[in-house]
Amino acid sequence: MIAxxxxxxxxxxxxxxxxxxxxxxxxxPEIGINLVESDEFTCCPDPIRLQGASQYFWMASAARNxxxxxxxxxxxxxLCNGCENTLAIVNYKLRKNSELKRRVNEVLxxxxxxxxxxxxxxxxxxxxKEDIGLNNLKKMIKNPLTGLxxxxxxxxxxxxxxxxxxxxxxxxxxxxxxxxxxxxxxxxDYLTKSDCCGVSLSLAGDQEASNRCIQNKLxxxxxxxxxxxxxxxxxxxNQFDFGQIIAARDYPQLQEKPIPVLYAIELLALAMGRxxxxxxxxLHRIKIxxxxxx
Amino acid sequence: xxxxxxxxxxxxxxxxNTAVEICFKCSTCSKFCPITQNVNKYNLEDSFVTQLxxxxxxxxxxxxxMCCACEKCVITCPQDTNPTEAFTNLKEKxxxxxxxxxxxxxxxxxxxxxxxxYSIKFTNTARKRAGLQEIAKNExxxxxxxxxxxxxxxxxxxxxx
Numbered sequence: 001m002i003a004x005x006x007x008x009x010x011x012x013x014x015x016x017x018x019x020x021x022x023x024x025x026x027x028x029p030e031i032g033i034n035l036v037e038s039d040e041f042t043c044c045p046d047p048i049r050l051q052g053a054s055q056y057f058w059m060a061s062a063a064r065n066x067x068x069x070x071x072x073x074x075x076x077x078x079l080c081n082g083c084e085n086t087l088a089i090v091n092y093k094l095r096k097n098s099e100l101k102r103r104v105n106e107v108l109x110x111x112x113x114x115x116x117x118x119x120x121x122x123x124x125x126x127x128x129k130e131d132i133g134l135n136n137l138k139k140m141i142k143n144p145l146t147g148l149x150x151x152x153x154x155x156x157x158x159x160x161x162x163x164x165x166x167x168x169x170x171x172x173x174x175x176x177x178x179x180x181x182x183x184x185x186x187x188x189d190y191l192t193k194s195d196c197c198g199v200s201l202s203l204a205g206d207q208e209a210s211n212r213c214i215q216n217k218l219x220x221x222x223x224x225x226x227x228x229x230x231x232x233x234x235x236x237x238n239q240f241d242f243g244q245i246i247a248a249r250d251y252p253q254l255q256e257k258p259i260p261v262l263y264a265i266e267l268l269a270l271a272m273g274r275x276x277x278x279x280x281x282x283l284h285r286i287k288i289x290x291x292x293x294x
Numbered sequence: 295x296x297x298x299x300x301x302x303x304x305x306x307x308x309x310x311n312t313a314v315e316i317c318f319k320c321s322t323c324s325k326f327c328p329i330t331q332n333v334n335k336y337n338l339e340d341s342f343v344t345q346l347x348x349x350x351x352x353x354x355x356x357x358x359x360m361c362c363a364c365e366k367c368v369i370t371c372p373q374d375t376n377p378t379e380a381f382t383n384l385k386e387k388x389x390x391x392x393x394x395x396x397x398x399x400x401x402x403x404x405x406x407x408x409x410x411x412y413s414i415k416f417t418n419t420a421r422k423r424a425g426l427q428e429i430a431k432n433e434x435x436x437x438x439x440x441x442x443x444x445x446x447x448x449x450x451x452x453x454x455x
């Protein structure tokens with residue numbers, strides 16, 4: 001069965017991981033997700049810095065994005081943990097708090113829009129879990145990724161706040177590993193799975209701390225025997241990919257055994273029969289020849 | 295055990311986060327906080343949370359922007375306080391008073407100019423390389439968020455409209 005969702009691309013994926021956007025359009029219809037496009041959306045806005053600038057503006061801008069989907073009577077599908085976090089939190093808070101909703105609608109009225117609280121906002125992993133189901137996904141897989149050892153990193157903003165996102169256990173997350181297994185690959189457990197990737201430390205100017213943070217995870221992943229990392233957050237992806245190269249300047253052990261990262265959509269595309277060339281592996285910063293990895 | 299006191303404008307912060315007052319400085323959150331774990335000057339005795347809450351002007355410290363709202367502190371706090379929310383309130387104060395890192399003001403400017411936090415020119419260079427259609431600025435959307443910025447009182451850097 002095909003269901004339609006309004007595609008919320010966000011800012012980072014179109015700019016920094018355009019191959020992921022391209023793959024989403026190609027692959028998701030094959031598993032029953034029909035993407036409807038809109039060019040009316042603006043930045044979600046991001047939960048770390050733009051929420052910090054002004055919570056009222058952050059909430060009103062997110063509510064505007066949600067109101068666009070409500071006008072089209074479609075649920076939103078996001079590809080990015082940050083977009084999901086912002087839109088889901090605002091959607092939840094405005095539904096629960098009528099005073100907040102009134103304040104936000106007061107400014108939305110100025111642009112002829114209204115937040116009603118009639119749609120759902122979900123990350124594509126949530127749609128896989130809740131609408132499609134991993135058992136059904138398994139049946140649609142064309143090329144099981146047998147023998148591929150993958151360490152999953154769900155990312156903080158898809159796990160917390162858990163009372164709103166209700167996606168997975170935030171302390172010991174399981175769904176990402178189940179997703180990897182559904183694709184025929186082998187999920188590899190490691191101690192720091194639910195830990196932060198550290199990207200915000202470098203964004204705030206402490207590169208040394210950011211390097212230490214990602215190094216802790218990468219050493220754990222090296223020890224676990226995984227050959228790839230996989231995540232569904234573009235900020236974490238960039239930290240694992242380019243950030244790994246930067247961290248390797250401080251930690252030579254990372255240079256000896258670099259670990260490439262695959263976006264969840266890229267991993268899914270491989271399982272749907274695409275090649276490493278097709279998924280844009282060449283655009284990654286860490287691109288260990290695949291023959292060595294599989 | 296020392297009870298954590300908020301030195302600076304205690305009432306103002308507590309008004310927004312009443313739960314913060316019951317923090318008894320057990321350091322449980324700090325064991326899981328990526329900032330205390332990885333930034334050299336912090337440790338369990340003198341953690342990010344402690345330094346920030348005890349600072350004279352916490353909003354003037356660049357470090358408040360290190361918080362990525364991962365909410366590890368929220369999960370682990372035995373007193374059910376919400377430090378993440380307190381940090382977001384401090385970020386807001388920091389931004390309003392002009393103490394936020396330049397990048398945050400630049401992000402706001404970029405968002406209000408083109409509706410996205412990456413320049414469209416940069417975005418399209420990457421898209422061409424990946425064989426994707428270029429994106430264009432949606433004037434109506436940009437106009438709408440500028441109205442929202444004005445009506446919600448979002449402060450701009452001096453010299454910006």
